[in-house]
Amino acid sequence: MTVPLRFAEATTVPAALGARGYDIVIGRGLLAELGKRIAALKPGACAAIVTDEAVAARHLNTAETALVAAGIRAAPIIVPAGESSKSWRVLEQVCDRLLEARIERNDVVIALGGGVVGDLAGFAAAILRRGLDVVQVPTTLLAQVDSSVGGKTAINSNRGKNLIGAFHQPILVVADTALLDTLPAREFRAGYAELAKFGLLGDAGFFAWLEANWQDVFAGSAAREHAIAVACRGKAGIVARDERETGERALLNLGHTFGHAFEAAAGFSDRLLHGEAVALGIVCAFEFSTRLGLMSTNDAGRVAHHLAAAGLPTRLSDIPALRTDADALMNLIAQDKKVQRGKLTFILVRGIGQAFVARDVDPAQVRAFLAEKLS
Numbered sequence: 605m606t607v608p609l610r611f612a613e614a615t616t617v618p619a620a621l622g623a624r625g626y627d628i629v630i631g632r633g634l635l636a637e638l639g640k641r642i643a644a645l646k647p648g649a650c651a652a653i654v655t656d657e658a659v660a661a662r663h664l665n666t667a668e669t670a671l672v673a674a675g676i677r678a679a680p681i682i683v684p685a686g687e688s689s690k691s692w693r694v695l696e697q698v699c700d701r702l703l704e705a706r707i708e709r710n711d712v713v714i715a716l717g718g719g720v721v722g723d724l725a726g727f728a729a730a731i732l733r734r735g736l737d738v739v740q741v742p743t744t745l746l747a748q749v750d751s752s753v754g755g756k757t758a759i760n761s762n763r764g765k766n767l768i769g770a771f772h773q774p775i776l777v778v779a780d781t782a783l784l785d786t787l788p789a790r791e792f793r794a795g796y797a798e799l800a801k802f803g804l805l806g807d808a809g810f811f812a813w814l815e816a817n818w819q820d821v822f823a824g825s826a827a828r829e830h831a832i833a834v835a836c837r838g839k840a841g842i843v844a845r846d847e848r849e850t851g852e853r854a855l856l857n858l859g860h861t862f863g864h865a866f867e868a869a870a871g872f873s874d875r876l877l878h879g880e881a882v883a884l885g886i887v888c889a890f891e892f893s894t895r896l897g898l899m900s901t902n903d904a905g906r907v908a909h910h911l912a913a914a915g916l917p918t919r920l921s922d923i924p925a926l927r928t929d930a931d932a933l934m935n936l937i938a939q940d941k942k943v944q945r946g947k948l949t950f951i952l953v954r955g956i957g958q959a960f961v962a963r964d965v966d967p968a969q970v971r972a973f974l975a976e977k978l979s
């Protein structure tokens with residue numbers, strides 16, 4: 605793979621899901637063309653833009669102007685920023701506002717924001733009037749490389765994250781990479797863990813490319829568009845082959861079983877963002893796989909070195925004031941993953957780019973590994 609030398613035209617990645625298929629368009633400045641693209645797909649439709657306070661302050665104007673210019677009436681619906689908006693209460697408010705705005709079956713819901721807005725607005729669209737079309741306009745790196753593609757939508761329950769939701773594919777994804785210029789650096793880094801994940805799970809060449817070009821991805825050059833397009837192509841391919849996660853799609857959970865346990869141990873707080881937990885979780889998945897004798901090379905060291913260079917946490921001591929022990933972490937893992945006949949399911953690796961689903965992991969080995977990581 606070579607580094608693109610200049611900003612290209614927008615890149616279009618197809619999500620090949622038959623009648624539910626759609627385009628993922630990636631490029632700098634695409635928000636200004638949002639109205640044109642929606643008008644071409646759905647002539648005469650009205651729209652509601654669901655967004656959060658932080659994104660509204662920076663990008664809602666551009667979105668509204670683009671829609672008005674294409675003759676689309678658009679009602680803004682602004683929710684508080686943060687994970688707490690993935691709740692029944694905020695979902696109810698969004699649904700009420702969509703009804704007040706007279707969004708009908710042939711209209712469209714636009715999710716302008718990160719994964720929180722994408723999941724919340726996507727779920728509202730899935731259930732309102734038995735299903736409205738949704739356009740995902742992701743504004744975080746995590747959302748551009750992961751959550752906006754694939755149709756998973758959800759809110760949280762008191763009993764766990766993402767437990768109430770639906771599969772509801774968007775009709776279009778518009779990833780304007782310039783929107784990431786206003787993203788806090790820490791949020792960008794967190795999204796970078798999910799980006800690197802695509803190389804680590806199935807594309808060793810892409811991971812090597814990231815090792816050489818990650819600074820350009822952060823700086824916002826054409827390398828950023830290239831990396832996001834590679835990730836979207838990877839995700840769209842996996843989703844096309846396994847839309848409902850009966851097999852291969854589970855590979856996207858690389859680093860997530862360990863990661864969710866760390867996130868929960870840190871109280872789902874800003875002490876550890878989701879992507880940061882994933883970075884740590886990926887390092888653990890590589891180290892644990894090494895310990896199980898699945899690879900002879902020092903890929904675990906290479907992965908930890910790269911993620912740390914990008915500013916991500918790679919050791920448990922990187923989490924501020926983490927008070928936990930191996931048993932507490934094992935309880936969290938058991939809650940997250942069903943234990944079947946005393947065995948755990950994990951995404952493990954035989955090397956960089958070679959992830960696989962392991963369904964027979966011995967909890968005692970996981971516990972011993974975590975005890976050592978904590979000491």
Ligand SMILES: NC(=O)c1ccc[n+]([C@@H]2O[C@H](COP(=O)([O-])OP(=O)(O)OC[C@H]3O[C@@H](n4cnc5c(N)ncnc54)[C@H](O)[C@@H]3O)[C@@H](O)[C@H]2O)c1
Nearest residue numbers: 658685686718719720721743744746747751756783786787
């Ligand atoms: N549906 C899926 O397949 C899927 C996959 C992965 C994650 N998720 C979900 O995604 C969520 C996390 O997403 P996230 O990391 O994008 O979090 P987020 O949506 O909370 O965004 C992070 C923060 O950045 C702010 N922000 C967003 N865009 C901005 C911009 N351009 N400029 C300035 N600030 C901006 C937001 O207001 C928020 O405070 C979780 O709820 C997770 O469960 C879903």
Ligand SMILES: [Zn+2]
Nearest residue numbers: 798860878882
């Ligand atoms: Zn994730």
